[in-house]
Amino acid sequence: MTDSTTTVSEVAARAAAAARPFAATSPADRGAALVAVADALDAHAGELITIAMRETGLTEARLTGELKRTSWQLRLFADTIVDGAYLDARIDDADAAYVIGPRPDVRRVLEPVGPVLNFAASNFPFAFSVAGGDSAAALAAGCPVVVKAHSGHPELSRRTAAIVAEALEGAGMPAGVFQLIEGQQNGVALLQDERIRAGAFTGSTHVGRMLADIAAARQRPIPFYGELGSVNPVYATYADAELLQGFVASVAGSAGQLCTKPGFLFVPDDADLSAVAPAAGGVAEHRLLNPGIGRAFEGRRSAVLGAEGATVLAEGEIREDESGQRHATPTVVAVGLDTLRAHREELLEESFGPLSVIVRYADAEELPAVHEELFPGNLTSTVHARADELADGSLDALVDALAATSGRVLFGGWPTGVAVTPAMQHGGPYPATTTDATSVGTAGIGRFLRGVAYQNAPQELLPAPLRDDNPWHVPQTRSAAGRSTEWGAFAR
Amino acid sequence: MTDSTTTVSEVAARAAAAARPFAATSPADRGAALVAVADALDAHAGELITIAMRETGLTEARLTGELKRTSWQLRLFADTIVDGAYLDARIDDADAAYVIGPRPDVRRVLEPVGPVLNFAASNFPFAFSVAGGDSAAALAAGCPVVVKAHSGHPELSRRTAAIVAEALEGAGMPAGVFQLIEGQQNGVALLQDERIRAGAFTGSTHVGRMLADIAAARQRPIPFYGELGSVNPVYATYADAELLQGFVASVAGSAGQLCTKPGFLFVPDDADLSAVAPAAGGVAEHRLLNPGIGRAFEGRRSAVLGAEGATVLAEGEIREDESGQRHATPTVVAVGLDTLRAHREELLEESFGPLSVIVRYADAEELPAVHEELFPGNLTSTVHARADELADGSLDALVDALAATSGRVLFGGWPTGVAVTPAMQHGGPYPATTTDATSVGTAGIGRFLRGVAYQNAPQELLPAPLRDDNPWHVPQTRSAAGRSTEWGAFAR
Numbered sequence: 001m002t003d004s005t006t007t008v009s010e011v012a013a014r015a016a017a018a019a020r021p022f023a024a025t026s027p028a029d030r031g032a033a034l035v036a037v038a039d040a041l042d043a044h045a046g047e048l049i050t051i052a053m054r055e056t057g058l059t060e061a062r063l064t065g066e067l068k069r070t071s072w073q074l075r076l077f078a079d080t081i082v083d084g085a086y087l088d089a090r091i092d093d094a095d096a097a098y099v100i101g102p103r104p105d106v107r108r109v110l111e112p113v114g115p116v117l118n119f120a121a122s123n124f125p126f127a128f129s130v131a132g133g134d135s136a137a138a139l140a141a142g143c144p145v146v147v148k149a150h151s152g153h154p155e156l157s158r159r160t161a162a163i164v165a166e167a168l169e170g171a172g173m174p175a176g177v178f179q180l181i182e183g184q185q186n187g188v189a190l191l192q193d194e195r196i197r198a199g200a201f202t203g204s205t206h207v208g209r210m211l212a213d214i215a216a217a218r219q220r221p222i223p224f225y226g227e228l229g230s231v232n233p234v235y236a237t238y239a240d241a242e243l244l245q246g247f248v249a250s251v252a253g254s255a256g257q258l259c260t261k262p263g264f265l266f267v268p269d270d271a272d273l274s275a276v277a278p279a280a281g282g283v284a285e286h287r288l289l290n291p292g293i294g295r296a297f298e299g300r301r302s303a304v305l306g307a308e309g310a311t312v313l314a315e316g317e318i319r320e321d322e323s324g325q326r327h328a329t330p331t332v333v334a335v336g337l338d339t340l341r342a343h344r345e346e347l348l349e350e351s352f353g354p355l356s357v358i359v360r361y362a363d364a365e366e367l368p369a370v371h372e373e374l375f376p377g378n379l380t381s382t383v384h385a386r387a388d389e390l391a392d393g394s395l396d397a398l399v400d401a402l403a404a405t406s407g408r409v410l411f412g413g414w415p416t417g418v419a420v421t422p423a424m425q426h427g428g429p430y431p432a433t434t435t436d437a438t439s440v441g442t443a444g445i446g447r448f449l450r451g452v453a454y455q456n457a458p459q460e461l462l463p464a465p466l467r468d469d470n471p472w473h474v475p476q477t478r479s480a481a482g483r484s485t486e487w488g489a490f491a492r
Numbered sequence: 493m494t495d496s497t498t499t500v501s502e503v504a505a506r507a508a509a510a511a512r513p514f515a516a517t518s519p520a521d522r523g524a525a526l527v528a529v530a531d532a533l534d535a536h537a538g539e540l541i542t543i544a545m546r547e548t549g550l551t552e553a554r555l556t557g558e559l560k561r562t563s564w565q566l567r568l569f570a571d572t573i574v575d576g577a578y579l580d581a582r583i584d585d586a587d588a589a590y591v592i593g594p595r596p597d598v599r600r601v602l603e604p605v606g607p608v609l610n611f612a613a614s615n616f617p618f619a620f621s622v623a624g625g626d627s628a629a630a631l632a633a634g635c636p637v638v639v640k641a642h643s644g645h646p647e648l649s650r651r652t653a654a655i656v657a658e659a660l661e662g663a664g665m666p667a668g669v670f671q672l673i674e675g676q677q678n679g680v681a682l683l684q685d686e687r688i689r690a691g692a693f694t695g696s697t698h699v700g701r702m703l704a705d706i707a708a709a710r711q712r713p714i715p716f717y718g719e720l721g722s723v724n725p726v727y728a729t730y731a732d733a734e735l736l737q738g739f740v741a742s743v744a745g746s747a748g749q750l751c752t753k754p755g756f757l758f759v760p761d762d763a764d765l766s767a768v769a770p771a772a773g774g775v776a777e778h779r780l781l782n783p784g785i786g787r788a789f790e791g792r793r794s795a796v797l798g799a800e801g802a803t804v805l806a807e808g809e810i811r812e813d814e815s816g817q818r819h820a821t822p823t824v825v826a827v828g829l830d831t832l833r834a835h836r837e838e839l840l841e842e843s844f845g846p847l848s849v850i851v852r853y854a855d856a857e858e859l860p861a862v863h864e865e866l867f868p869g870n871l872t873s874t875v876h877a878r879a880d881e882l883a884d885g886s887l888d889a890l891v892d893a894l895a896a897t898s899g900r901v902l903f904g905g906w907p908t909g910v911a912v913t914p915a916m917q918h919g920g921p922y923p924a925t926t927t928d929a930t931s932v933g934t935a936g937i938g939r940f941l942r943g944v945a946y947q948n949a950p951q952e953l954l955p956a957p958l959r960d961d962n963p964w965h966v967p968q969t970r971s972a973a974g975r976s977t978e979w980g981a982f983a984r
Binding site: 107 | 511512557560561564580582583584590591592593595596598599600603605606686704705708709712713714715868869879882883887888891892895896898899900901902903904905909911912913914915916917919921922923926927928929930933935942943944945946947948949950952953955969971
C-alpha cells in the first residue's frame with residue numbers, strides 16, 4: 001500500500017477510478033509513459049541493483065542484465081501498442097444485401113479489461129516483479145495495475161513501485177494507475193474484490209493453483225493468468241562432454257531458480273556421463289533466494305538423493321549460514337526409466353534450485369509416449385540431435401509430442417534464457433500456466449483486453465480506433481458492403 | 493454417442509486420436525470441409541426444418557432463417573481461415589546484436605488446443621447447437637469436436653450430427669473429428685476427461701456456472717467458454733408509439749427465448765406507455781421450447797406479476813396443452829426505480845420467455861450509476877436517443893458505463909438479431925459469458941487456439957506457416973535482425 005493506513009478496499013477504489021481515464025489515453029501517450037518508466041528504472045539502476053543483491057542473493061551481473069531486460073520490455077510494449085494494430089479494429093459496413101439478412105454497421109475493438117492484480121515472483125526481482133512483464137503488458141493494454149509485492153524483496157519492491165508511479169504520473173497518466181500492496185492476506189482480499197478484473201501470477205504450482213481457484217470461485221469469476229510449474233525436459237540422442245557441460249551450466253545458472261531450468265535430461269543408456277561431475281564441481285556456491293526456498297530445496301534434494309535406484313553423479317552441497325540463508329552447489333543424479341516411473345513422487349516434482357535428473361533410455365522410439373505420460377504440460381521442451389537425425393524424420397513423432405505439451409520447443413541450446421521478443425511463447429498446458437497464455441513477449445498483451453462491439457454508433461460516440469477519420473491512424477479491417485456475395489465460395 | 497454401446501472414454505479416445513492429423517490439415521482443406529458441411533446442411537434443409545419444428549415449436553420462417561445462418565457461418569469461418577492470417581505467424585530472426593543479448597531464431601504460431609466439448613443450446617436448434625457457432629469455430633481452428641446434444645431436440649441433433657460427420661469424412665477429414673453424445677451425466681464425465689482441452693456452452697447461468705466450476709476444478713483445469721445470462725437493458729430518452737411497438741416485437745420474437753431479448757426498457761417517468769398493450773395484444777400465442785422452459789417461465793412470470801408496485805401493462809397469457817407444452821403471449825410490466833431496487837429478487841433475474849420490465853426514471857443523470865449498480869455484465873446494452881442528445885455529450889457517461897459492462901453497445905434498434913460478421917462481439921462481463929470471449933462472429937476462433945514457439949528449429953521440422961518457403965502463403969510478421977536498435981525510442 002502507499003502507506004500503512006491504506007486499506008485494500010481503498011486500493012481497489014483508486015484502481016477502479018483510474019480505469020476509464022487510463023483506458024481513454026492514446027497508445028502514443030501510453031507508450032511514452034512506458035518509455036518514461038523504462039528511463040526512470042535505468043536512471044536508478046545502481047541504487048536498485050544494490051538493494052536487489054542484498055535481498056535476493058543474486059549476482060550483480062545477473063541483476064544488471066535483468067534490469068536491462070525489464071526496461072527493454074517496457075520499451076518493447078511501447079513499440080507494440082504505438083501503431084494500434086493490437087486493437088484489432090474491425091469495421092463491418094452496414095449491408096442491406098448481406099446474405100443472411102440486412103446487417104447494421106458493427107465495429108469492434110479490443111478494450112482494457114480493467115484493474116489487474118499482479119502477484120510478483122521471487123526469482124526475478126525486476127523482470128517478473130513490480131515493473132515486470134505482467135505489469136508492462138497490463139499497462140500497455142490500458143489497465144490500472146496493483147502489484148502484490150513478493151515478501152522476498154520488500155525494500156526493492158517499494159523503491160521500484162515509487163519510481164514507476166512517479167514516472168507514470170510525470171508522463172501525465174491518471175493517479176491510481178499503479179499501486180503496490182504487501183502481504184498474502186491483502187493479496188487474497190484484493191483478488192476477491194469485484195473491482196479487480198484479472199489476475200496474473202508467477203510462482204509455485206501450489207500457491208498459483210490456490211489463487212486460480214479463488215479467482216474462479218468469485219461470485220463473478222475473473223481470468224487468472226498463472227505461470228506455475230515446469231520441469232522442461234530435454235531429449236538428447238547423444239551426450240558428449242560439451243553437451244553435458246552446457247546442461248550443467250543451464251542447471252546451475254541463478255542457482256537453478258529459473259522456471260525454465262532443465263529438470264530432466266534424457267540420454268541413451270550407453271552415454272558416457274563422466275563429464276557431469278567435473279562440470280558440477282566447478283560451479284561456485286550460490287545463495288538461494290530466501291530461507292523458505294532454501295528449506296524447500298533442501299527437502300527436494302534429500303528426496304531425490306534418497307530415491308532407490310538413483311545414481312549420484314554430483315552430490316553437491318547445501319549449507320545454512322548464520323542468517324538462515326542456504327547456499328548450494330549443483331546436484332545431479334542419473335536414473336533409468338523404470339526408476340523414474342517407480343519413484344514419481346520423489347523424482348518427478350519440480351525441484352526449484354540447482355538440481356537435475358538425467359534419465360537413461362534404451363529405445364528412442366519410446367520417447368514420445370514417455371514424454372506424454374510423464375510431462376503433460378511444460379513451458380519448454382528441448383531436442384538435442386544431429387542434423388541427419390533431424391532431417392530423416394525419425395524425430396517427427398517426438399517433436400509432435402513436445403509441441404502438443406509445451407509452449408516452446410527448442411532445437412539445441414538450453415531453455416534457460418527467454419528472449420523478450422514478439423514471437424516468444426512463455427506459457428503452455430497446465431501446470432506450466434493456468435491458461436496457455438504467454439507471460440513473456442508482446443503477445444501477452446492479449447490477456448488484458450476484451451472485445452467490445454458498437455452497433456450503428458454515431459461517429460462522435462465511437463472510440464477513436466473505430467472512427468472513420470481514424471485519429472490514431474490505427475489499422476482498421478473493413479468488411480465492405482456487398483462482399484458477402486463473394487465469400488464462402490472459395491472451395492467450390 | 494455414435495451408438496448406445498460407445499462409452500464416454502471411447503469418445504474421448506477417438507477425439508484425441510483425431511487431434512494431431514486434424515491439426516495438420518491445411519486451412520484450405522479444412523475450409524473446404526466446412527463448406528462441404530454447409531452444403532450438406534443446405535441440401536437437407538427440408539428434412540431438418542421439419543424435425544426442428546416438431547421438437548422445438550419454433551416457426552418454419554424462423555428455422556429457415558436460422559439454418560441459413562448456420563450454413564453461412566460455416567462458410568464465413570472457411571473464409572476466415574483460408575488466408576492463414578488467424579494463425580498470427582511471427583518470425584523473429586536470430587540477432588546477435590539484440591539489445592538485451594544475442595537472441596535465437598524464434599517462431600510462433602497459433603495451434604489448435606485439442607479436443608473441444610460443446611454443450612448445445614435449447615433455443616437455437618441449428619445456430620447454437622450441433623453444427624452451430626462453437627462447432628464451426630472449433631473445427632475451423634483444427635480441433636476435434638464432441639457435441640453434447642440438448643435434450644430438447646434429440647432427433648434433430650442425431651440427424652444433424654450424422655450429416656456433419658459424413659460431410660467431414662467425405663471431405664477427407666480424419667475419422668473422429670466430430671462426435672455427438674447425449675445425457676447430462678455423459679457431458680459432465682467427458683468435461684472431466686483429461687483428453688478434452690476446452691469446453692463451450694450456451695444456456696442458463698445456473699447450469700453454465702456448474703459446468704464452468706467443474707472445468708476449473710479438474711486436476712488440469714481447462715478454459716470453459718460459457719454464454720450464460722443477460723438481460724440486455726435498453727435506455728430511452730423518449731418513448732413514442734413506434735419505439736414501444738419495436739420493443740414489444742423484440743420481446744415477443746421467438747417467444748422471448750433469445751439471449752439478447754431486452755429484459756428492461758428505461759423510459760422517462762412521464763412517458764406515455766399506452767402503445768404497449770395493443771402491441772402486446774396483437775402478438776399470437778407461441779409455444780415455449782420445452783416443458784422445463786415453460787415451467788420456469790411460468791414461475792418467473794408469476795414472480796414479476798406479483799412484485800408489489802409493478803403496474804401490469806400487458807398481462808399476457810400462459811396455458812399448458814395436453815402434451816405438457818406451454819404456450820404464451822407477451823407480459824409487460826412497468827415499475828419505478830425504487831420498486832426495481834426493492835424487489836431485485838423478483839424483478840432482476842433473467843426471464844427466459846416473452847416478458848419484459850419497463851422502468852420509469854426521473855433523472856437521466858442517474859442512469860450511468862443505476863446501470864453499473866444493477867447490470868454489471870451483459871451481452872448487450874442499447875441507447876435510444878435523438879440525434880441532438882447523442883451529439884451534445886450528455887450521454888457520454890452512460891455510453892462509457894454501457895461499454896464497460898457489455899459486449900455490444902447499440903445505438904437505436906434492438907439487441908435481438910445478432911449479425912454473424914467479423915466485427916460481432918457476443919460475449920461480455922460475467923454473467924453474460926464466463927470469459928468475455930465472443931461466441932458469435934469470426935473472432936470466436938481465438939478461443940480454441942494457443943501459441944507455440946519453435947526455437948532454432950530446422951526448416952523441415954517447422955509447422956508449414958512458419959517455414960521460410962511458406963507453403964500455405966500465410967501472412968508472416970517478421971522481426972528482422974538489427975531492428976531492435978530502432979525500437980523503443982519513438983517517444984523520446
